[in-house]
Amino acid sequence: MENKIWVDVEAKAKEKVFLRCYQRKIEIFEAKEEKGILSLKILEKDYAKIKRLWFVKVKKSRATGLLYWKEKIFTYRVLVVSIFFGFFLLFFISHIMIQVEVIHSNKEIRDLVSSSLKEKGLKKNTWKMSYEELKQIKEEILEEYPDRLEWLEIEIHGMKYVVRVEERKIETQKEEKTACHVVATKDGLVKEMIFQKGQAVVSRNDAVTKGTILISGIITKDGEEKGVVCAEGKVYGEVWYQISASVPMNYEVTERTNKKRWNLRFKNLYYDQLIFRSRLENYEEEKKKVLDIWGNELYFVVQYETKKEQKKYTEEEASNLAFEKAIEKLASTLDENEKILEKKVLKKEINHSTMNIEVFVSTLESIGEVQEFEKNEKE
Amino acid sequence: MHLYKTIQNFLFDQDYFVDLWQKKIHVYGFQDIITLEEQKIVLSFPNFQLFFLGTDFRVLKLSKNEILIEGNLESLQVQDGK
Numbered sequence: 340m341e342n343k344i345w346v347d348v349e350a351k352a353k354e355k356v357f358l359r360c361y362q363r364k365i366e367i368f369e370a371k372e373e374k375g376i377l378s379l380k381i382l383e384k385d386y387a388k389i390k391r392l393w394f395v396k397v398k399k400s401r402a403t404g405l406l407y408w409k410e411k412i413f414t415y416r417v418l419v420v421s422i423f424f425g426f427f428l429l430f431f432i433s434h435i436m437i438q439v440e441v442i443h444s445n446k447e448i449r450d451l452v453s454s455s456l457k458e459k460g461l462k463k464n465t466w467k468m469s470y471e472e473l474k475q476i477k478e479e480i481l482e483e484y485p486d487r488l489e490w491l492e493i494e495i496h497g498m499k500y501v502v503r504v505e506e507r508k509i510e511t512q513k514e515e516k517t518a519c520h521v522v523a524t525k526d527g528l529v530k531e532m533i534f535q536k537g538q539a540v541v542s543r544n545d546a547v548t549k550g551t552i553l554i555s556g557i558i559t560k561d562g563e564e565k566g567v568v569c570a571e572g573k574v575y576g577e578v579w580y581q582i583s584a585s586v587p588m589n590y591e592v593t594e595r596t597n598k599k600r601w602n603l604r605f606k607n608l609y610y611d612q613l614i615f616r617s618r619l620e621n622y623e624e625e626k627k628k629v630l631d632i633w634g635n636e637l638y639f640v641v642q643y644e645t646k647k648e649q650k651k652y653t654e655e656e657a658s659n660l661a662f663e664k665a666i667e668k669l670a671s672t673l674d675e676n677e678k679i680l681e682k683k684v685l686k687k688e689i690n691h692s693t694m695n696i697e698v699f700v701s702t703l704e705s706i707g708e709v710q711e712f713e714k715n716e717k718e
Numbered sequence: 719m720h721l722y723k724t725i726q727n728f729l730f731d732q733d734y735f736v737d738l739w740q741k742k743i744h745v746y747g748f749q750d751i752i753t754l755e756e757q758k759i760v761l762s763f764p765n766f767q768l769f770f771l772g773t774d775f776r777v778l779k780l781s782k783n784e785i786l787i788e789g790n791l792e793s794l795q796v797q798d799g800k
Contacts, residue, residue: 354754357777361751367780 527576534572574707584665657694
């Protein structure tokens with residue numbers, strides 16, 4: 340569509356203007372006359388032709404339609420740019436958070452919450468998170484530290500997150516026990532004893548069975564009972580285990596091919612959808628948030644094509660994997676003072692594409708447990 | 719009006735036509751403008767010339783073969799030959 344303009348002309352003989360326009364093939368889309376001035380709506384390209392008419396005095400011209408707006412915007416470009424910049428600045432300022440303040444008197448709690456918030460992406464100089472995101476973070480942190488945190492609230496104060504925390508205080512009042520032994524919880528060989536109260540009944544390298552008293556709460560001297568206390572101490576013993584583990588010989592690997600596609604993802608509380616149809620059948624996504632307007636998020640998505648491949652372990656690989664799995668299973672039950680002393684494979688076999696393995700493991704671990712007894716019970 | 723005329727022209731395939739309204743004259747398919755004055759407009763067609771006589775004639779639209787005139791028409795004459 341060609342641009343049209345209005346031209347105001349002054350001429351003594353108006354009819355002559357029309358006649359000349361007709362002769363010079365200037366199309367007149369509309370003509371008006373007011374106070375001796377003739378206004379003609381013509382094509383922009385015909386403007387030069389009108390100006391060339393010697394008996395016509397062109398007063399002024401103004402654009403119409405899209406051209407009119409283009410000219411207006413250009414005339415007021417500084418204002419338009421300023422308004423847009425102002426809106427952008429307002430949007431930017433109202434969506435950027437420059438500080439995270441955790442309010443609690445205990446520094447340990449403050450550090451704990453701060454690091455947890457940082458891990459979850461709530462940190463300074465980032466885009467403001469939506470109410471739903473903050474709620475999710477709040478719930479995740481409370482779930483992560485159920486025994487440390489009682490309550491947590493994330494508030495938005497201008498450009499600052501204010502995080503209020505309430506510490507959970509667990510009543511750790513120790514029940515005062517008056518008469519107790521330290522007894523063995525497992526069969527094993529005593530290797531180390533540390534006791535604060537009571538009298539040792541067993542010594543190093545003694546084999547004990549489950550339920551054997553290790554440190555007695557009854558204090559005796561020369562076979563005579565001198566008093567009753569609540570025995571306290573740690574007894575470490577060598578314990579033997581026979582563990583079995585299985586690993587399937589066949590496994591599936593998902594690998595990326597070199598193909599990748601770009602896409603956009605729109606997400607809000609009720610909707611999570613790719614904007615363009617994905618042309619890849621199997622893919623993995625990597626996404627980056629580009630826009631967040633009141634919970635309506637737009638992500639730039641890179642989709643990497645993947646393919647699944649069936650693979651098979653060699654006997655040695657499967658055996659090693661099963662062995663590691665068995666050891667890992669046991670190691671997860673040990674604390675920092677406990678350790679594995681010896682480990683070896685007892686038996687391995689492949690049955691129905693599964694590697695079955697039996698492992699012998701000896702550990703050094705705590706085998707003592709405080710157990711109360713009635714004072715008149717003696718043993 | 720333009721759309722209606724375009725459809726009409728397409729359907730009836732007319733070389734020219736003249737519409738007379740209360741204070742407006744619409745002419746389509748003329749060949750040339752011979753005279754264009756406040757009291758007289760003469761348009762030429764392939765085999766004849768059309769004389770519009772009246773007062774206060776004023777052009778509202780004008781293109782290659784179409785013209786819209788406003789004014790008081792008093793008489794209309796057709797003259798054979800160019």
